[in-house]
Amino acid sequence: MKLAIIQRILLGFVLVIAVIVLNFFLLQAAPGDVVDAMLAEAGGGDPELAAKLRASYGLDQPVFIQMLKYLGQVLKGDLGYSFYYDESVTELILGHLPTTLMLTLSALVIAVVMGTLFGVYAAMKPKGFFSNFVTVFSLFGYATPVFWLGMIILLVFALYIPLFPAYGIRSIPEPEHWFDRFLDIVNHLVLPTFTLAILYLANYSRISRASMLDVLGADYIRTARTKGLSEPKVIFKHALKNAALPVVTLAGLQLGQVFSGAVLVETVFSLPGVGPLLYESIVRRDYPVILGVLFGAAVTTIVANIITDLIYQRMDPRIQSIT
Amino acid sequence: MIGPMKQDNPPNSAKQQTPQGNTALKVDNLSVVFDVKGKPVTILSDITFSVERGETLGIIGESGCGKSMTALALMRMIPSPPGRIAGGEVNLNSENLLEVTKKRMSAVRGKEISMIFQEPMTSLNPVYTVGNQLVETIRRHKTVSATEAQEEAVELLRIVQIPAPEKRIKEYPHQLSGGMRQRIMIAMALVCNPKVLIADEPTTALDVTVQAQIFDLLKDIQQKNGTSIILITHDFGAVSEMADRVLVMYAGFKIEEGTLDEIRNHAAHPYTQGLLRSMPELSTDHDAFRTPLPEIPGSVPDLINRQPGCPFGPRCPSATAKCHEMPPMVDLGANRSVMCWLAVEEGAA
Amino acid sequence: MSDTSTESRDAESVIYHVSNLKVQFKLKRPNLFTPHPILHAVDGVSFEIQRGKTLGLVGESGCGKSTTGLALLGLVEPSQGELLFNGIDVRSISRQDMIPMRRKMQVVFQDPYSSLNPRQTAGEIVMDPLIIHNVGTQSERQARVAELFKMVGLRPSQQELYPHQFSGGQRQRICIARALALNPEFIVCDEPVSALDVAIQAQILNLLCRLQDELNLTYLFISHDLAVIQHVCDEIAVMYLGCIVEKTNRANLFRSPRHPYTRALLSAVLQNKNRQINRIKLEGDIPNPINKPSGCRFRTRCQYAQKICSEVEPALEEKSTGHWEACHFDTASPQQETA
């Protein structure tokens, strides 16, 4: 069991290295380099100065050596320097990360919890109204572009019925008391979270409904009933834990995509998260930031996957011993 | 050894000593209908039988004959929709189980009637320990504390002859062998000493040597507790091993019923005769090697597009024009009956 | 049928010679830091199959009988051993040379529901081997398929149907027709009747016997059911945990079984005619083939086990003419009768 965890973490580490290598080659492929960027900031410069600068940054060395240097640098936590923002990329990303995390995690938690409950309830009466509702809802969830949904929600709940603020994460000026500041942030996050959550909710309720229907046909459910257990006990003890396994797997696999969704939602709602940072950097061709965000997102996914695996192992005893 | 005792030891044959009316379970005209594409299809037609206390009734038939459906109908666990119980009575303790409330029915399940299944691999919940699943059964039907239930669970495992029960109780189903899992299933079925134990192909998925162990265990339990067992199987060998009386099913009908001896030696229905003959048997007659086995031609009818008349008609070697009509159930006395025109003619002659 | 043990055993009459066959499977390891567990599915098995006869392999689940069959067909890679089919070493020949060999050996599997490709019609399924080996013209192939359908008791008009439109017994007939398409000499029947209803079993067993007589086929008949084995096999090998524990002809095995396992297996067979009185009860389950017991692999369930059984593995020895057994003792002697 413990060895399996260590193995999982090691594999994660290997993946991190691979992402860094990929980043390095993308950086190589990108037009221009650090020196070009610096000179552009300074308003141009002569080739001699450029060559000197390149030598001082080690850019004249063989690619392999440069890659090793880059690898070491990133592993130390240094993702490079943004000339546009005039700030270290690591700090820049860490500064934008809390908003993104708040948004994605709350949307994901809402979607998984509610989605599972929806699915269970729908599966209990597979021909009922609610079950059909879940089917239709999930169809729309699949077909709606998240950024468009965000805009429509803004139109309705910020413009026509102005219940919530339309952009940003804090009011200007900020409230004095810390609790009011907290409420202010929550108020700003309601619409974006709702936007993101509703689409994931559609997906999770569909998956958990299908998985629940599957499990309800299993032999051990029949056994539980022949033992005389009450229906709630059959559903919530025997069926739910088994039905939740595919949901957990999916949630783990989808964490990366939640990140993608967050980029779009943050852009629509002008939240100061990683998304707009990435968007801005792409417009400015600020490659260290672009690749830094890619790296950060990948690492987040890797960590999330490890956590998912551990949760899964706790839920399914069959995973622990293979022999 | 339980085998010989059964034959030599009169006290064991409890049902012969007890007076008449010692019926544990009585089933009358049980019918089950499934809706297939909006069309009602009769899966069970007027099944009638009874089980005495301490007796084993074997229900035998080919796949799709409705034997497992009978068991599920007794427990009122027909998947619905598409299935439903269309009529009949299931009497246990002068209570018609088809009419009691759902709540009462779930109290009866596992307490008065228990059931074990063919696939011990999939019949236990993989994500809970054996102990957890046993304890929840105990606490469902008895008001005991968690520790008492735990002790009782260990005791039950001991009864079903599982070595090191204190250790096993903490294990998950996937850590146990098939035979062990079936023992756990039996232990769970025994929690309240049920009057009736339904065993649906309990050994089909097990190896031959383990199969023998499970049958011995079931006989042992029956002898100690006086449980009535309904053994559902496709294997005449298993019926011979366990049953006192036999009920033969075909295409949702009970076609013959009688004591083991009568069915084995004097089967009246052509289907039963064919079934018995077509079975390869260990024989001491070594010249019988590779002599063609008598076969029943064709295969089980499709219940959806069934023709009227005797269900076995199309495959029956003795079929006549009369068999286009449904044959009646002919009573041949003392729990012996057969559904065939041949028996009607014999009775008339 | 005459007793095969008295017949000559020259090379001509032996169709398959197997010696010391071992098959190992490397299992998925639980994590990177432990070595792959090795499953010794078949652990040193030797036998010969006589031309035109049937060798039965009998044993419980996980004893390696199916794996042995697959190894003989070249469908799993043995880790050790000699496989001589018609005197040719199957393991050493090239892939290219194996193709004509395949025509001579075929297989019928247990589950007629999963052994037919659901996307092909019955006719296409039976024709497939002819196409793969490029036999005959299209019209010759069609004639052959029609002939095969008749041979196994199916109507030629049923060629157009898909597998799901047949019953279990009919499906097994299609499998047999497919196996016969290339006129093989040797067929591995891997539990061909276990998944069928009793009444259908008889149909298929009769068909297999009839075809053997008509086409002079050789069978390796794998089954867990001793009654079926007794019905069709000339020679029988009893397997337990990857090894043969007893090997002899049918008469010997059923009249005077030697090995304690064989006797327990025989006594565990449920009989229709009478209840077993003196059943030999085996305690416990079959051990895990990944961690086998030391010495004799049956010792953990054997009532005669002594100290030596855990130390030395008994070899398969000829205890009487044509009767081979792997046991340190002679437990089949008369004292057994009194037990």
Next chain:
Amino acid sequence: METGTQKLTEGAEAGTGVFVFEESTSKPEIKWRETVRLFCSNIAALLGFIVLVVFVLAGIFGPTLYPADPFELVAAPLSGPGEFTLLGADYLGRDVFIGILYGTRATLLIALTATLVTVFIGITVGALAGFYGGMIDNVLMRITEFFQVLPPLVFSMVIVAVFSSDILVVILAIAVTTWTTEARLTRAEFLKIKEREYVLAARAMGASNLRMITRVILPNAMPPLVIAITLRIGITIIYEAALSFLGLTDPDVMTWGKMIGLSRDFFFDAWWTVTFPGLAILLVVLCIALVGDGLNDAFNPKLRGR
């Protein structure tokens, strides 16, 4: 009776002569025909299919029948629906309806091509990994895992930013980031089907690996794959729209996503500029989902009603 039984030992399937029941005369049903019949009996799926056909026809013939330039300024900026144009105009005065019409062709073309590439990579990798197993499987699955930890949208944004916003790059950026789903699905199907005895039987007959993959296993793996591919088209449409929305697409091509993205700063004043292109996406993808659902039901009639 004795003679009766003996007569039957020949193993024929028919009745006994004296008493012959009509044999069921159901005609040999060909599987795909049954599938089509089941599909057509699903009204929602059929409706979805028809709407899709309309969109495809509009994409193919629309620009020919209604020649115009979607970038041309034809009306008063931000004029509403019905004022000058059918569905209104955007902040520069470009016709929303013409944008949608011309966007249909570009959107569908990009989505279909990207899906084809995605599916091709996915099925190839999955089939090889599932069929050969062992080392090949290990290597291919590690590669798949690597691509799975890169968040698709972020990764394709980076690719487009680093290379160029040429249509080909956009298509590749979509394919490279999303093929893993198809690969995993194909591999899982292959692993499942590989265990079936008919695959073993084909090998026993001497079938070559290529034949095993393409003729035996792949056709049986197709039903779930067809459904996945159908759904993938919808996902790709949304995906492409997201990239266009962020401005990461060819500047000379009008797509639905780009229309929404261009009007991002003005939609509080002109709801029609984002609503209609969005509705077009929603409608097309919804219809694809309906078709996918219909296929699912048609391939697995047993699961109907789920």
